[in-house]
Amino acid sequence: MIQYQGVSKVFGSGPSSIVAVDNVTFNIEDGNLVTFLGPSGCGKTTLLRLTNRLIALSSGQILIDGKDVMSWDEVKLRQSIGYAIQEIGLFPNKTIYGNIAIVPRLLGWNEKRISDRVDELLNMLRLDPGVFRDRYPVELSGGQQQRIGVARCLAADPDLLLMDEPFGAIDPVNREEIQDEFIKVQAKLKKSIAFVTHDIYEAVKMGDRIAIFDEGRLVQFDTPEVILMKPANKYIEDFVGTDRTLKGLSLLSVRETMNQDHANVVEGRIKSAEAMNVLKEKGLSHLNVIEEGKPIGYVTTATLESDNIEVKKLIEPYPLCIAETDNLRDALSNMLMHDIQKIPVINENGYLTGTISYDDIHRRIVNLYSDHRITK
Amino acid sequence: MRILKFVQENASDCWGLGLEHIWIVAISVFLAALIAIPLGVYISHNERVAKQVISAANILMTIPSIALFGLMLPILSIIGHGLGKVPAVIALVLYSQLPLIRNTYVGIKNVPPELVEAGKGLGMSSWTRLRELEIPLAISVIIAGLRTATVMNIGIAAIAAYIGAGGLGVFIQQGIARVYSEMIIAGALLVALLAIFADAGMAFLERALTPKGIRIARRIGK
Numbered sequence: 106m107i108q109y110q111g112v113s114k115v116f117g118s119g120p121s122s123i124v125a126v127d128n129v130t131f132n133i134e135d136g137n138l139v140t141f142l143g144p145s146g147c148g149k150t151t152l153l154r155l156t157n158r159l160i161a162l163s164s165g166q167i168l169i170d171g172k173d174v175m176s177w178d179e180v181k182l183r184q185s186i187g188y189a190i191q192e193i194g195l196f197p198n199k200t201i202y203g204n205i206a207i208v209p210r211l212l213g214w215n216e217k218r219i220s221d222r223v224d225e226l227l228n229m230l231r232l233d234p235g236v237f238r239d240r241y242p243v244e245l246s247g248g249q250q251q252r253i254g255v256a257r258c259l260a261a262d263p264d265l266l267l268m269d270e271p272f273g274a275i276d277p278v279n280r281e282e283i284q285d286e287f288i289k290v291q292a293k294l295k296k297s298i299a300f301v302t303h304d305i306y307e308a309v310k311m312g313d314r315i316a317i318f319d320e321g322r323l324v325q326f327d328t329p330e331v332i333l334m335k336p337a338n339k340y341i342e343d344f345v346g347t348d349r350t351l352k353g354l355s356l357l358s359v360r361e362t363m364n365q366d367h368a369n370v371v372e373g374r375i376k377s378a379e380a381m382n383v384l385k386e387k388g389l390s391h392l393n394v395i396e397e398g399k400p401i402g403y404v405t406t407a408t409l410e411s412d413n414i415e416v417k418k419l420i421e422p423y424p425l426c427i428a429e430t431d432n433l434r435d436a437l438s439n440m441l442m443h444d445i446q447k448i449p450v451i452n453e454n455g456y457l458t459g460t461i462s463y464d465d466i467h468r469r470i471v472n473l474y475s476d477h478r479i480t481k
Numbered sequence: 482m483r484i485l486k487f488v489q490e491n492a493s494d495c496w497g498l499g500l501e502h503i504w505i506v507a508i509s510v511f512l513a514a515l516i517a518i519p520l521g522v523y524i525s526h527n528e529r530v531a532k533q534v535i536s537a538a539n540i541l542m543t544i545p546s547i548a549l550f551g552l553m554l555p556i557l558s559i560i561g562h563g564l565g566k567v568p569a570v571i572a573l574v575l576y577s578q579l580p581l582i583r584n585t586y587v588g589i590k591n592v593p594p595e596l597v598e599a600g601k602g603l604g605m606s607s608w609t610r611l612r613e614l615e616i617p618l619a620i621s622v623i624i625a626g627l628r629t630a631t632v633m634n635i636g637i638a639a640i641a642a643y644i645g646a647g648g649l650g651v652f653i654q655q656g657i658a659r660v661y662s663e664m665i666i667a668g669a670l671l672v673a674l675l676a677i678f679a680d681a682g683m684a685f686l687e688r689a690l691t692p693k694g695i696r697i698a699r700r701i702g703k
Contacts, residue, residue, distance in 0.1 A: 159602060180605075183602060188599070188602035190602065192595035193599075194595045194598060194599025195599075196694075197692075198614070198694045198695055241693065241694035243694060243701065244701075
């Protein structure tokens with residue numbers, strides 16, 4: 106755990122001095138990824154660099170697992186913390202192996218252990234060790250270099266990582282990919298991470314919590330959902346953007362929002378007359394037809410006209426199905442794109458587990474807003 | 482043709498003086514590197530003294546070599562070395578300072594700051610950073626300085642014959658005194674030949690000591 110207690114940093118002295126970090130207090134819990142968010146000059150990078158003493162603290166305390174960082178030897182302190190920067194900073198004179206091995210070598214690991222660790226990390230980041238170990242940084246693409254930057258920061262398996270816009274130097278498509286991969290890696294490794302970014306999407310996507318800074322002050326520290334749904338002030342509201350509700354949708358999963366009522370589900374083998382009765386009895390507009398648990402299409406009063414045929418022969422196919430694990434942003438976007446009000450939801454085995462509609466999404470958002478009003 | 486004949490007839494003198502010339506230059510470049518490279522590294526991390534040190538080396542460079550020999554004569558006479566190889570080597574060491582200090586300084590200053598930052602953040606001490614990052618990245622520029630110093634010293638060492646240091650300058654000095662043009666030209670050509678070989682040798686060294694990753698980077702133009 107990292108504890109920031111009344112941390113301040115003042116550059117210069119006298120009337121020309123600049124307060125870069127102003128009395129900041131919050132904690133990063135074990136296994137949490139906290140994104141430091143704000144525009145440039147808000148103090149987020151300074152706070153990161155204060156943590157491993159690349160810059161000296163003016164006042165306050167930073168504790169790592171209860172121990173004041175000032176009580177460490179600064180070189181030892183940095184060796185025990187992973188560090189990755191936007192410019193990546195791979196050493197061009199060292200191979201990929203040599204770059205990843207930097208901290209383990211400083212810590213005096215033997216070569217066998219380093220070699221195993223390098224292979225393990227390369228595999229974890231989906232780079233073939235046979236291909237990449239002995240390459241030089243300049244022979245790699247930007248995205249590959251960024252992965253090596255991450256591998257280097259994880260090399261000695263530190264509990265704590267400091268990452269300063271680690272995915273900032275690559276194009277959006279590659280960035281998305283490496284973000285997804287890093288989320289998977291983090292889910293497994295459960296490191297405590299301070300992650301600086303100026304990108305609200307990245308902050309929301311990566312962060313267990315977000316710390317938002319403005320002119321050196323911590324203005325809000327909360328989960329992404331709360332920050333999007335309930336920004337603490339006008340500054341944050343502007344920063345997260347007027348589309349914050351839409352951004353929030355990407356944090357909510359279909360599984361927790363979908364309608365699991367099975368009243369409008371029928372088996373494909375029943376006759377159309379029977380299906381018609383169900384529709385009329387329950388006053389439904391359509392029925393979802395399944396076969397062996399999997400959705401095959403839907404029927405409406407219009408399609409059911411001819412009597413006594415198996416409904417599976419009368420179905421209209423779905424334009425698409427959506428997975429339980431998808432987020433509401435994707436669900437909504439699909440509804441708009443295909444001009445449909447309702448999408449069947451399937452689980453990882455392809456079985457129909459529910460449906461999701463505009464109304465379901467709307468209800469979820471209204472609930473969230475009101476929840477936060479109550480808890481605040 | 483007559484020059485070739487002169488060289489043939491005086492082959493053993495040519496060898497002897499040539500080796501003496503090489504010896505003077507080699508020892509002075511070696512001593513100069515011993516002083517200038519650490520100094521260059523030091524000032525690259527202490528910006529405040531960098532300007533002064535480089536200015537001082539610059540001033541040294543502007544003193545004509547013959548004047549420097551003259552200036553050292555009374556001083557070194559105190560220890561009985563007013564003439565000969567000692568003042569010659571000292572002068573060459575002084576002249577080598579500027580290219581060596583400046584190249585070392587520039588080479589290290591040109592290491593991208595984000596690499597230094599990364600090294601620091603990973604927990605490398607300033608000593609480790611120097612050894613594993615700054616020197617390897619600056620080495621080709623440092624060797625280029627050594628190359629300049631060597632070639633320059635081969636030329637200046639020829640003048641040192643006037644203070645009795647020996648070397649190929651002896652041909653030139655005596656040739657002038659005896660108005661013996663073949664001797665002058667032979668001396669000049671041999672000095673030039675030596676400089677060309679030294680330059681080629683240093684170019685090879687420069688290439689050999691440049692880390693492979695940097696060579697690849699240059700080849701693919703990054």
